[in-house]
Amino acid sequence: MSASVSPLAPTDVPEMPAIAGVKLATAAAGIRYKGRTDVLLAVMDKGTTVAGVFTKSKCPSAPVEWCRAKLSRGQARALVVNSGNANAFTGKTGKQSTALTAQTAAKAVGCSTGDVFLASTGVIGEPLDATKFDGVLATLAEAATPDHWTDAAKAIMTTDTFPKVATATVKLGKAKVTINGMAKGAGMIMPDMATMLSFVFTDAPLSSAVLQSLLKSGVEDTFNAITIDSDTSTSDTLLAFATGTAAAGGAPKISRASDPRLKAFAKAFHGVLANLAEQVARDGEGARKLVEVIVEGATTKNSARKIAMSIANSPLVKTAIAGEDANWGRVVMAVGKAGEPANRDKLSISFNGIRVAKSGARDPSYNEAEVSEAMKNPKIQIKVALGLGKGRDRVLTCDLTKEYVAINGDYRS
Amino acid sequence: MSASVSPLAPTDVPEMPAIAGVKLATAAAGIRYKGRTDVLLAVMDKGTTVAGVFTKSKCPSAPVEWCRAKLSRGQARALVVNSGNANAFTGKTGKQSTALTAQTAAKAVGCSTGDVFLASTGVIGEPLDATKFDGVLATLAEAATPDHWTDAAKAIMTTDTFPKVATATVKLGKAKVTINGMAKGAGMIMPDMATMLSFVFTDAPLSSAVLQSLLKSGVEDTFNAITIDSDTSTSDTLLAFATGTAAAGGAPKISRASDPRLKAFAKAFHGVLANLAEQVARDGEGARKLVEVIVEGATTKNSARKIAMSIANSPLVKTAIAGEDANWGRVVMAVGKAGEPANRDKLSISFNGIRVAKSGARDPSYNEAEVSEAMKNPKIQIKVALGLGKGRDRVLTCDLTKEYVAINGDYRS
Numbered sequence: 001m002s003a004s005v006s007p008l009a010p011t012d013v014p015e016m017p018a019i020a021g022v023k024l025a026t027a028a029a030g031i032r033y034k035g036r037t038d039v040l041l042a043v044m045d046k047g048t049t050v051a052g053v054f055t056k057s058k059c060p061s062a063p064v065e066w067c068r069a070k071l072s073r074g075q076a077r078a079l080v081v082n083s084g085n086a087n088a089f090t091g092k093t094g095k096q097s098t099a100l101t102a103q104t105a106a107k108a109v110g111c112s113t114g115d116v117f118l119a120s121t122g123v124i125g126e127p128l129d130a131t132k133f134d135g136v137l138a139t140l141a142e143a144a145t146p147d148h149w150t151d152a153a154k155a156i157m158t159t160d161t162f163p164k165v166a167t168a169t170v171k172l173g174k175a176k177v178t179i180n181g182m183a184k185g186a187g188m189i190m191p192d193m194a195t196m197l198s199f200v201f202t203d204a205p206l207s208s209a210v211l212q213s214l215l216k217s218g219v220e221d222t223f224n225a226i227t228i229d230s231d232t233s234t235s236d237t238l239l240a241f242a243t244g245t246a247a248a249g250g251a252p253k254i255s256r257a258s259d260p261r262l263k264a265f266a267k268a269f270h271g272v273l274a275n276l277a278e279q280v281a282r283d284g285e286g287a288r289k290l291v292e293v294i295v296e297g298a299t300t301k302n303s304a305r306k307i308a309m310s311i312a313n314s315p316l317v318k319t320a321i322a323g324e325d326a327n328w329g330r331v332v333m334a335v336g337k338a339g340e341p342a343n344r345d346k347l348s349i350s351f352n353g354i355r356v357a358k359s360g361a362r363d364p365s366y367n368e369a370e371v372s373e374a375m376k377n378p379k380i381q382i383k384v385a386l387g388l389g390k391g392r393d394r395v396l397t398c399d400l401t402k403e404y405v406a407i408n409g410d411y412r413s
Numbered sequence: 414m415s416a417s418v419s420p421l422a423p424t425d426v427p428e429m430p431a432i433a434g435v436k437l438a439t440a441a442a443g444i445r446y447k448g449r450t451d452v453l454l455a456v457m458d459k460g461t462t463v464a465g466v467f468t469k470s471k472c473p474s475a476p477v478e479w480c481r482a483k484l485s486r487g488q489a490r491a492l493v494v495n496s497g498n499a500n501a502f503t504g505k506t507g508k509q510s511t512a513l514t515a516q517t518a519a520k521a522v523g524c525s526t527g528d529v530f531l532a533s534t535g536v537i538g539e540p541l542d543a544t545k546f547d548g549v550l551a552t553l554a555e556a557a558t559p560d561h562w563t564d565a566a567k568a569i570m571t572t573d574t575f576p577k578v579a580t581a582t583v584k585l586g587k588a589k590v591t592i593n594g595m596a597k598g599a600g601m602i603m604p605d606m607a608t609m610l611s612f613v614f615t616d617a618p619l620s621s622a623v624l625q626s627l628l629k630s631g632v633e634d635t636f637n638a639i640t641i642d643s644d645t646s647t648s649d650t651l652l653a654f655a656t657g658t659a660a661a662g663g664a665p666k667i668s669r670a671s672d673p674r675l676k677a678f679a680k681a682f683h684g685v686l687a688n689l690a691e692q693v694a695r696d697g698e699g700a701r702k703l704v705e706v707i708v709e710g711a712t713t714k715n716s717a718r719k720i721a722m723s724i725a726n727s728p729l730v731k732t733a734i735a736g737e738d739a740n741w742g743r744v745v746m747a748v749g750k751a752g753e754p755a756n757r758d759k760l761s762i763s764f765n766g767i768r769v770a771k772s773g774a775r776d777p778s779y780n781e782a783e784v785s786e787a788m789k790n791p792k793i794q795i796k797v798a799l800g801l802g803k804g805r806d807r808v809l810t811c812d813l814t815k816e817y818v819a820i821n822g823d824y825r826s
Contacts, residue, residue: 329537
C-alpha cells in the first residue's frame with residue numbers, strides 16, 4: 001500500500017447499490033499486512049452463473065488454475081479473494097492451499113467446493129498459509145451483507161492507492177438490472193489479461209455462456225488495452241457473476257449471446273469494464289499522468305494495437321511524459337520498433353490535440369511554449385496518424401516516474 | 414552527457430594501437446553541446462572494404478538510409494560521425510543534410526560521395542544543420558592521425574558516461590593483424606540492432622562480403638544480446654572497415670567467409686564485438702548493476718533468447734535488482750509472459766550461483782541472509798533452468814534505477 005493517493009484518482013466515486021443475491025464481507029486475516037483487511041468473501045445465491053478470463057502467463061498462479069478447472073461447471077456460490085500473497089510459484093503447497101481454502105469456504109457457505117472461486121494477489125513465491133482462513137471464512141459468511149462494496153474493493157488492494165469500483169443500471173427487457181464491478185491492480189499490468197483482479201456482479205439472468213461471451217468481447221478494448229509496465233501477472237483474473245435474481249422482477253432469461261434484448265446490457269457491461277480498466281491505469285504505480293495513446297491510419301486494427309502498445313510500453317516515451325516533454329522523436333522510435341507497417345514520411349503526431357510533427361518532420365507551425373503548456377495537463381493524449389489505412393486503436397497507460405522505481409525497488413523487503 | 418562515470422565502467426581500458434590505413438580526428442562543431450567534441454572523421458586508405466548492419470526500425474534515420482544505399486559498393490574512404498543530433502525524423506531536410514555532409518567530406522578527403530559513410534546520434538526530430546561541417550571536415554582531414562582512438566570514442570558519446578574502445582591482435586596467415594573498435598550507447602538500446610553506433614576497423618585484407626559475413630554472425634550473441642530499456646533506436650549502426658594494409662606484411666587476402674585461415678581472426682573479431690557490447694550494457698543509463706541473464710533447458714536457443722529478453726526487459730525484475738532484492742517471483746512472471754514453452758513446476762532459478770527456487774517453488778535450502786549478501790555485488794547473474802530441452806542463451810542488461818528516469822525525464826529540455 002502506498003501512503004498517498006494517486007493524483008489521478010477519480011473524484012466522482014459512485015454510491016454502490018446492492019445486488020440481490022450477492023453478499024459481501026471482509027476481514028483482516030493477517031496474511032501479510034498488519035492492521036488492514038486482506039480477505040474478501042462474496043456469497044452468491046443458488047443459481048448464480050459464472051464466467052472468467054485469465055492471464056495468458058505460462059506460469060499461472062494456483063488460484064488461476066483452480067478457477068480454470070471449475071469454470072466449466074458454470075455455477076458459483078462463493079468468491080474468496082486475499083491480498084498480500086499471490087499463491088503463485090508455490091508448487092504443490094500452492095495447490096494444497098487452494099484446495100484447503102475452497103473446502104473452508106464451501107463449509108462456511110454450505111456449497112460444493114466446485115462452486116467456490118478463488119483469487120490471490122500480492123507477493124509471488126511465498127507459500128500461502130491457508131489455515132489462516134480457518135474460522136475467518138465462517139465468520140465472514142455469517143457477517144456478509146449486500147453492501148460493503150467499497151470495503152470489498154479495499155480488501156483486495158496491494159500497491160493500489162485507491163479502491164476501484166464502478167456501477168451501472170440498465171434495462172433488460174422491461175426490468176431494471178444492475179452491474180457492479182471492482183478491480184485492483186497498479187503494477188505488473190499488461191494485456192493478456194490485464195488487471196490483476198477484477199470482479200463484476202449482476203442480478204441479470206444470464207447463462208454462463210452468455211456471460212463468458214460478454215467478458216471475452218468486453219476485455220479486448222478495456223482490460224487488454226491498458227498497460228502500466230509491460231509486465232504480465234501470473235494471477236490476472238477477471239470473473240463475472242450473474243445471480244439471475246432480476247428474473248423475479250420480470251427480467252428475461254438470456255441464454256444466447258446474439259439475443260437482441262442483450263444489447264443495452266452488453267453496452268453497460270462494457271462500460272463498467274472500461275471504467276474499471278481506466279481506474280487501473282490511473283493508479284499505475286508512481287503515475288502522475290494518465291496517457292491515452294491513439295493510433296489511426298494503420299493497415300489494420302491489430303497493427304494499430306501493436307504500435308499503440310509499443311508506444312505505451314516504451315520507457316523513453318513514458319519518462320518523457322513524466323518530464324512533461326513532448327518528445328515526438330521517441331514516439332517515432334516506438335512506432336519504428338513495433339515492426340508494423342509504417343512510413344516515416346507520412347507520420348503525423350499530436351500531443352493533446354496540438355500537432356507537433358507531420359509528413360515525417362517537425363510541424364512547421366510547432367510552438368514550443370504552447371506544447372510545453374499542454375504537457376502540464378494530468379491527462380496526455382498522444383495521437384499518431386500513420387496515413388496508411390483505416391486501422392485504429394486506443395490504449396491507456398501512465399508515465400514512468402522515479403516513484404515507480406522506488407515502489408518496486410523496495411517492495412518485497 | 415552525465416556528470417559522473419558509471420560505477421560499472423571497465424577499469425582496464427586498453428591502449429589502442431594504430432591501424433595502418435586509418436587516420437582519425439575530432440572537432441567541436443557546436444552541433445548541440447557546448448565545449449565538447451561532437452564530430453569524428455575517420456579517413457581510410459584507398460582499397461578499404463566496408464560492411465554494416467543497421468537498426469530494424471521501420472522509421473530509420475537519414476544516415477542509416479544513406480549507408481544502406483552505399484553499402485553495395487563495398488568500399489569506403491571516409492566515416493563522419495556526429496553526436497548531439499540524430500538527423501532522424503527530419504523529412505526531406507534530413508536527406509539533404511546527409512547529401513551535403515557526404516559532399517563536404519568527399520571534397521575534404523578527395524573521394525567519391527559513395528565512399529563516405531555517415532552516422533548521427535543524439536536528439537531525434539530536430540533538423541541537422543550540415544553547413545556546420547563546412548570547413549570543419551577539411552580541417553579534420555588535414556589533422557587526422559593514426560592515434561586518437563579514445564578521443565574518437567569520446568566524440569561520439571551522448572548520455573554515455575565513459576568512452577568505449579576495444580582492441581585485439583591476432584594472426585592472419587603468418588602476419589599479425591589488428592582489430593580496433595569503438596561504440597557509444599547508453600539508452601534506447603535493444604536488439605535488432607543494439608548499440609546506437611559502433612565502428613570496427615582492421616588492417617586485415619578482407620573482402621566486403623567476408624566482412625559482412627563476420628558482422629552478421631558476430632552481432633547475434635553480442636550487440637543483439639544486450640538490452641538496456643527495450644527501446645530500439647532509429648539510428649543503430651555497426652560499420653566495419655578493413656583497410657587491407659596488412660597484406661603488405663604478408664597477410665593473405667581473404668575473399669571467402671569459409672576460408673579456414675579466417676578462424677582465429679573471426680574469433681578475435683567476435684571478441685571485440687562482445688567486449689564493446691558489454692561496455693554498452695555497463696553504461697546503461699543510471700545503471701548500478703550489470704545483469705547477466707542465462708536461460709538454459711529451453712526447447713530451442715531461440716526460445717531461450719525470448720525468455721532471457723523477457724526477463725532482461727522486465728521493469729519489475731530490473732527494479733528488484735536495483736533494490737538488491739532476489740525477487741524470483743518476478744523472474745517467474747517474466748518467464749511466464751514470454752509466451753514460450755515453460756513448465757512452472759520444473760523451473761529452477763539462481764542468483765549469482767545461489768539457487769533460490771527449484772521445482773516451481775522456493776528452494777528448501779533458501780537462506781535470505783546469504784542471498785541478500787550476494788545481491789550487493791555489482792554484477793548479478795540470473796540463471797533460469799527450464800528443464801525442457803537443450804536450448805540455452807545469454808543476454809546482458811542492467812538494473813532500472815531512479816537515475817534512468819531522471820536522465821530520460823529531462824533529456825531534451
